[in-house]
Amino acid sequence: MCKMKSRYDELKEKLYRLGDLSPGSIQKRMLTCGDPNCKCAEGEKHGPYYYFTYTDPETGEPAQISIEESEVRELRKRIENYRSFKKDLQELLNLEVEMRKG
Template sequence: MKSRYEELKEKLYRLGDLSLGSIQKRMLTCGDPDCKCARGEKHGPYYYFTYTDPETGEPAQISLQESEVRELRKRIENYRDFKEDLKELLDLEVELRKG
């Protein structure tokens, strides 16, 4: 149990950058009645990073360049791994303290 505890601590230190949120991929219409999107061929894809604004607690979004999506996905995955591993680490710490 102690070796798993140390392994998790080390892993958490090496995770890298974290982001809390999600990526939305959208196909959009422009509103021009003569455009191809009015006939069902939408524009896009467009990518958005959605998150909860830490100051207001309200949902927020930021548009992304397609070139940013891959790195941001990795950061979001890192955050998910961090949460899972931190919970396991804290559970192990409680068990280790119980003896």
């Protein structure tokens, strides 16, 4: 029980320190423009272009936002923070239940 309580407290503290969170993922794409005279018509695509993909909280549907390459590094950190948050929160909730069972 003492070990569970210690881990519980550790997880709570970790969750408070995570920082900014972003649920979703980053997609890197090479695109064609549709101009038959363009180099991409021969296979040399344009890009890379980056997109943040996520689930729209209002509709529950997949959505995406175009992002600049300069934003990718910071957004990846936020996404990793969110994944860590979800994992640690689930463990925290499981420990809460186990500690209540006695």
